Every structure is written in structure tokens, then in C-alpha cells.
Amino acid sequence: MTAVITVPSSLNDQTFEQVLDQLAAHPPEEKVIVDARHCTWASPYGLTGLLTLAQTRAEKPVFLTPEETDKSSYWVRAGFFKYAEELYDVQGVVPRTRMSGESDVLLEVTPVNASSDVHDVVERIQKQAEHILTSKLHLEPRAMMGFSMALSESCQNIVEHAGRGGWVMVQAYQYRKRLGGRWAAEIAVCDAGIGFRRSLENGQRRPVTDRWGDGAALELAVVNGVSRYSDPGRGQGIKGIRGYIGRRKGKLAVRSGTARIAILPMWDDDVPRRDNLAPFPGAQLQITIPEHAEKQP
């Protein structure tokens, strides 16, 4: 039997849970159809999450493309189909035209498998995104560097901990709902690897507690900066990201296994921790950096 997984019309880190809720009932060896025909918008988290989803399936899933061609064009521009065509049996119209000129896609969907990929991602973001990050988000040079560092450290989590490759994408857009029209840049980094809990367990870093699980592992790693390595210098990457988003009034959300933890700014009404979510392998991270409010016209 083939199960149909319906992609919501607007796909972001919150609504991606609807996809995973549907998927939870179907073991990895079961064939699925991911139906995005009525999807009209997808965030970087949504796009990288869909690629990650395909990696978790034993049998190549079918992907039904968005019906509105202009929406598909965005997915092409974001680099989604370049990899989706390898991971999915793509059915439907995939526009072949690429838009030229400046784009709000700061970094197209990019695979991260090795340290050299992290170097490439950092070089590309500095070349491609400087104009938007300075003109739209008003990031000063030091904040620009912080942005690149946050991106680099997020990608390194895949290389150092996931045990398999993952995906990164960066985009800037206007947050009409929550930020009153201010611009924000979103970094999404997703993988289908071993996840935070198993990574810590593999490094013998599981604390002696009855309350051990994905949520406790996320809290240990994201909030307390504990890494699976005993080297005292480890764990500084996520600590650095936390420091950066704190200074920029940004948001960090990390999902792994059945839990999700978020470091929240005042402007966001998300919850700090959620447990008992639908299981999903690996780790999925999202960083949101809003426009510098004082520089708004």
C-alpha cells in the first residue's frame, strides 16, 4: 500500500510537524507519496526538511510538485529540485528556467557532507549575501561575521555528529506576521543522521537520570553546551550560536528525534520545549536573525 503525505499549503518549521505526524504511521520501508501540489510557500526549513524526509525512506518516495508554476519556479531557484530529482521520483511540472539577478535566496539548498563543504558554504554566503544582509537586515561587519560563524557552526554539527550528510539553505524575507514587516534571514540545517541523543550516548555523555530522552539530550547540548567529545573545548559552536542570536534578538530552534527546543526572542510566541513529537531521524536546526530594529527607516 502506498501512503499519501500531504504537504501543507505553507510549509515551515511549525507546519512540517503535520508532515511528520502523517509520516509516523508509515514505517520507512513503506512506499509514500509526498503531495506538494497545493503547497504555495516553503521556508528553507521546509525545503531541506523534505529532502531529509526522502533520505529516511527505504523506498524512493514519489514527489508531486506544486501546481502553481510560479511557486515551482521558486523551488527551482532555491535549488530544491536539483537534489529532489535524485531522492524522489518527481512527478509534475518542474520549470527549467532559472531567475537571474539578485535573489532573496542567500544560499540555495546545498549538501553538507564534509568540512570542505562548510568552507564552500561560508565563502558563498559572504560573496552572495553581503548586499542583502547589509541593506535589508542592516547587519554591520561584525554581525555579518557572526552570521557566517553561526552558519559554519550549524553545518559543522552535521559533519561532526550526524554520521551522514545533510542540507543547508539560507533565505531572507519579510516577516509580516510576527516582525511587523521587518526583514529576517533564516538558516536551516537538516540531516537524517543519528540525532543528539544517540550522539551523546555514543560519547558516554549520557547523565545518570531517569528522565533521559531526546528532550533531555537537546537541553544538555543546546542549553548546557555539552558535546559527545570529552575535549573541554567542544560544545563552543552551539554556545557561540546562542550568544550571537542573543545579541541579535534572534531565534534558535533545534529538533531531534521526538523533541524540539527553542531559544526564543521576545517577538516570537513559540514554546521553549516540546516533547512527544512524531519521531524523525537526525537533527533539524533553524536560526532566524531579524533586521536590526534601530536601523529601520
Add this chain to the structure above:
Amino acid sequence: MTRIDVGSVLRDSAKLPYADLVTRPTGAAVRRCIELELAGLEDGEIAMLDFSKIGMIDYSCADEVVAKLLLAHKHGETQTGYVVFHGITDAHLEAIEDVLNHHALALVVHFADGAARLVGTVSDEDRGTWEHVRASGPSSVEDVAKAEGADAAVMAERLHALHRRRLLRYDGSSFSAPNVAHR
């Protein structure tokens, strides 16, 4: 004085075709190359690590290049000379400060604008004394104690502690900041 161009180390010695110091493997490769050069330092010699051709440094790489290098230095593995950082900009400082504070380390940094100062974990008293020596030039314990209105024994302990951390040079009679022009 030995000048080590970190940009050249990255590209030529570590054979990595990048301008930025990011990722742990890159940091470890660069550190190993620098350690080989530091191993040849003579007693009291200064190694100036020049970062002026480096784009940015992330936290993981800073931990490998900066913290582990200084920790080895602190633990006596290469403790014959002094390490001074040169050409540091805002693009480097955030990660460097972060890892230094994480490991309770400090180092002498020459910024791109020519200013020199201590970066990392240093008490206010130690920083004040270091600033005094940097501005005054070679100074004895008595000189610094008198200028700061401090007890000579206390000041001697403080100056020697800064010397043990390789933040001040000591020639047997006077202390000076490594490779810093006093003004």
C-alpha cells in the same frame, strides 16, 4: 622575532585553498604547522602570528588554532618563546575572545590599527599592570610598584605571574610587553 603568516600556513603548509579559518579539521591542520615553526623558537624569542590575510575565524577553528596552541604553550610543550597575535580585526576577535575566555587564557594582540592589548581572561589588576608596563617600557618590580602605589612583594608576584603566562617578558631585572612599542 619570527613572523608566521597564518594565511600562508593555511594555503601553503596545510595545503588548504581557503581564506577563512573555519572547521576543526582546518584548525587542527593549521595548528600542527604552526607548532612545527614554534618548536624552533629560541629561549625568549617572539613569534608573531600574522592573521592579516585571514578572512574570518569561527569558534571551532579558533578553539583548535588559538586555544590548543596556547594550552600547549602554557603546559610547557613549547614554552621557550612568546606568542603574539598580529593583524587581528573584528572578523577574528569574537571567536578568539570566546575561546580564550572559555579556557581562562589570554594573549597579547596587535590590532590592525596598531593598538596592542591583552585579550582573554585577565583580572583588572593584572590588566592594569600590563598596561602600565606596555606604556612605560622595560620596568623593574620597584618601578611598577611605585607607579601603581602597590606593595613591592604583591607587585612582584603579579608581574611574575604575567611572565609565567607569557604575557610579559622578563630579562632577570625588568619586565616588558612582548613586541610592543611603548608610547
